[in-house]
Amino acid sequence: MYEVKNDNLNTELRKYQNLLTVSGEGIILCGLWDALKAILGLYYGQENIYKLLESVDAEIDRSIAVAVVTVIFAVTALLVFLLHFGAGIGAVKEGKGKKKGNVYLVLTLIIMAFAVLAVAGQISRLPEIPQLAVLMDMATAFICIEVFVGAVVSRRLKKRIGKEGQQ
Amino acid sequence: MNGDFHYYATYCASVIAGYSHEEALKICYSANLVDFCSRTFLRTVGGPLSAATTQLQSELADVRTDILGLQDITRIWASFHFLPRNLNALVKRGTRTYRNKYRLICGPNGELLKAAVELAKGKGYEAAGLAMHILADTWAHMYFAGTPSLVINNTDYNFRELIPCESGFENRPVVFSHNPAAADDPETGRYTASLYQVSENSIMNLGHGRAGHLPDYSFMRYIYIPAWNEYREILKDNPSDYYHAFTQMVYALKYLRSEDGIFETDIYDTESVKPYEEKIMDILTVRRISSADAWQEFGESLSGEKIPAFSLMNYQKEYREAENGNKENTCLGRFFVAAMSQKSMVTSRIFSTGSILAGRSIDYKVEGLRGIRDYWQIVGEELGVGKK
Numbered sequence: 435m436y437e438v439k440n441d442n443l444n445t446e447l448r449k450y451q452n453l454l455t456v457s458g459e460g461i462i463l464c465g466l467w468d469a470l471k472a473i474l475g476l477y478y479g480q481e482n483i484y485k486l487l488e489s490v491d492a493e494i495d496r497s498i499a500v501a502v503v504t505v506i507f508a509v510t511a512l513l514v515f516l517l518h519f520g521a522g523i524g525a526v527k528e529g530k531g532k533k534k535g536n537v538y539l540v541l542t543l544i545i546m547a548f549a550v551l552a553v554a555g556q557i558s559r560l561p562e563i564p565q566l567a568v569l570m571d572m573a574t575a576f577i578c579i580e581v582f583v584g585a586v587v588s589r590r591l592k593k594r595i596g597k598e599g600q601q
Numbered sequence: 602m603n604g605d606f607h608y609y610a611t612y613c614a615s616v617i618a619g620y621s622h623e624e625a626l627k628i629c630y631s632a633n634l635v636d637f638c639s640r641t642f643l644r645t646v647g648g649p650l651s652a653a654t655t656q657l658q659s660e661l662a663d664v665r666t667d668i669l670g671l672q673d674i675t676r677i678w679a680s681f682h683f684l685p686r687n688l689n690a691l692v693k694r695g696t697r698t699y700r701n702k703y704r705l706i707c708g709p710n711g712e713l714l715k716a717a718v719e720l721a722k723g724k725g726y727e728a729a730g731l732a733m734h735i736l737a738d739t740w741a742h743m744y745f746a747g748t749p750s751l752v753i754n755n756t757d758y759n760f761r762e763l764i765p766c767e768s769g770f771e772n773r774p775v776v777f778s779h780n781p782a783a784a785d786d787p788e789t790g791r792y793t794a795s796l797y798q799v800s801e802n803s804i805m806n807l808g809h810g811r812a813g814h815l816p817d818y819s820f821m822r823y824i825y826i827p828a829w830n831e832y833r834e835i836l837k838d839n840p841s842d843y844y845h846a847f848t849q850m851v852y853a854l855k856y857l858r859s860e861d862g863i864f865e866t867d868i869y870d871t872e873s874v875k876p877y878e879e880k881i882m883d884i885l886t887v888r889r890i891s892s893a894d895a896w897q898e899f900g901e902s903l904s905g906e907k908i909p910a911f912s913l914m915n916y917q918k919e920y921r922e923a924e925n926g927n928k929e930n931t932c933l934g935r936f937f938v939a940a941m942s943q944k945s946m947v948t949s950r951i952f953s954t955g956s957i958l959a960g961r962s963i964d965y966k967v968e969g970l971r972g973i974r975d976y977w978q979i980v981g982e983e984l985g986v987g988k989k
Binding site for chain 2: 435436438439440445446448449452530
C-alpha cells in the first residue's frame with residue numbers, strides 16, 4: 435500500500451527539513467522586526483532628523499525634506515523586509531520539499547553579515563543601545579546559521595538516501 | 602468513529618456474538634449514546650452530571666482550561682473516547698508533564714481496555730454497549746490523546762491521504778480548512794480541522810481535532826507525522842483497523858455474554874466474522890461520510906428484524922418517571938452507573954501513575970465517602986462505608 439520510511443536517514447532528513455522550515459519562518463519574523471525597527475526609528479528619531487536637516491546649508495522646504503526622508507525610511511523598511519521574506523520563503527519551500535534553490539542562501543548570507551556587523555558595532559556601545567535590539571540581531575544571526583545547517587545537512591542526507599536507493 | 606459504526610456495526614457484532622435482536626438494540630443504543638451523553642443531555646433528563654461521557658461543541662466553547670477544567674476534560678475524553686494504551690510508557694527525554702501526557706496516547710489492546718471490558722461484565726447490556734464504544738474508539742482514535750495537548754495531538758503540513766486507484770494507491774496531500782460549518786469532501790480532499798493554536802492546553806488541541814474527522818471515517822487511509830513520534834511517519838489504515846475493532850467487539854461481546862471465561866487483549870473472533878468478511882470490508886472501504894444505510898441493511902439481513910434509527914428520546918420517559926431509588930434499574934440509570942464506574946476506574950489508574958491530569962482519586966476504603974457526591978452511590982453500598 436505505502437512503504438513507511440522510518441529509517442535513521444529519513445527521520446534525520448525530516449528533522450533537518452523541519453529545522454529549515456522553522457528557521458525560514460523565523461527569518462521572516464526577523465524581517466518584520468527590522469522593518470518595524472526602521473519605522474520606529476523614524477517616529478522616535480524625528481529630533482535627530484530635524485537636526486540633520488538644519489545642519490544642511492542649502493535652503494530646503496522643510497515639509498518636502500521630511501516627506502523625502504519618510505519615503506527613504508519606508509522604502510528601506512520594505513527592502514529589508516523583502517530581503518528577509520525572500521530568504522525565509524526559500525528556506526520554507528525547500529524545507530517542505532517543494533523547491534530547491536541557492537538564491538535564498540545568498541540572501542541569508544547577506545542578512546547574517548548585516549546581523550553580525552550590527553552586533554559587533556553595538557556591543558562596544560552596549561550601555562547606550564537597547565539590549566533587546568542587540569539580542570534580536572544575535573538571534574537573527576543564529577537563525578541564519580540554522581538555515582545553513584538545515585540546508586546543507588538535508589541536501590547531504592537526500593544525496594545519501596538517493597545513493598542508497600540506487601544500490 | 603461515527604454513529605454508523607457505533608450504532609449499526611455494534612448491532613451487527615452483537616447479533617454475530619449471539620445476542621437477540623432486543624438485546625443487540627440495547628447494546629448498540631448504549632454504544633452510540635456515549636457520543637451524546639453530555640451535561641446538557643443529563644440536565645434534560647435529570648441524570649447525574651458526573652455521568653457525562655462527552656462534551657458538546659457548545660460546552661467546549663465555554664469550558665475553562667485551568668487545572669480543574671483540564672481534569673474534567675481529560676476524565677471524559679480519556680475514559681470514553683481515547684482510552685490510553687500504556688499508562689507506564691517510558692519516555693526517553695522530556696519533562697514530567699510531557700511524560701504524563703505521552704502516557705495518555707490512545708491505542709488498542711492496552712491494560713485499560715482489558716479493565717474496561719472486565720468492568721462491564723455482569724453489569725447489563727448498557728455497560729456492554731459503553732465498553733464496545735470504548736473498544737472501537739481505541740482503534741479509530743489511535744495515536745491521539747484525550748487531553749488538550751499541542752505536543753501530543755498536533756499535526757503539520759505533512760499530512761497525506763492514500764486513495765485507492767488502478768495502479769495501487771495515490772498519495773494526495775490533505776487540505777484542512779477551519780470552517781466548522783463546512784462539510785468534509787472526500788472527492789476533493791478538503792476536510793475541516795481545528796485551528797492551530799500555540800497554547801499547549803488550548804481546546805483546539807484536544808484529541809484528533811487537529812486531524813479533523815479523518816480518524817472517524819472507515820474508508821480513510823492516511824500518513825502523517827505525529828508531534829510526539831520524533832519525525833517518524835505513521836500510516837493509519839482505517840479499513841483494517843475498523844475490521845480489527847469489529848472482530849474484537851464480537852470476541853468481547855461473547856465474553857460478556859458468557860457465565861465465566863476471561864478477556865484477553867489482542868484476540869479477535871475472525872472465525873465467526875469470516876463468512877461476512879467480504880461484505881464488511883465492502884462497507885468499510887466505500888468512500889462516503891456515513892455508511893449507516895449499508896450497516897443497517899447488513900444488520901437487518903443478519904437478524905431478520907428491522908433496526909430502528911437511533912433516537913435520544915428512547916428510554917428518557919422510563920428514567921424520568923422512575924421513582925428516586927429506582928432510577929438505577931432503568932436503561933438510562935444503568936448506563937449512567939456504568940459510565941461513572943468507567944470514569945472512576947480510569948481516573949484512579951491515571952492517578953496511580955503519579956499524574957493528576959485526570960484529577961485526584963480517592964480510596965473510599967481508606968478515606969471514606971469524600972469527593973464527588975454522584976460516585977457515592979456506586980461504592981457506598983458495595984463497600985459499606987459512610988460519609989466521613
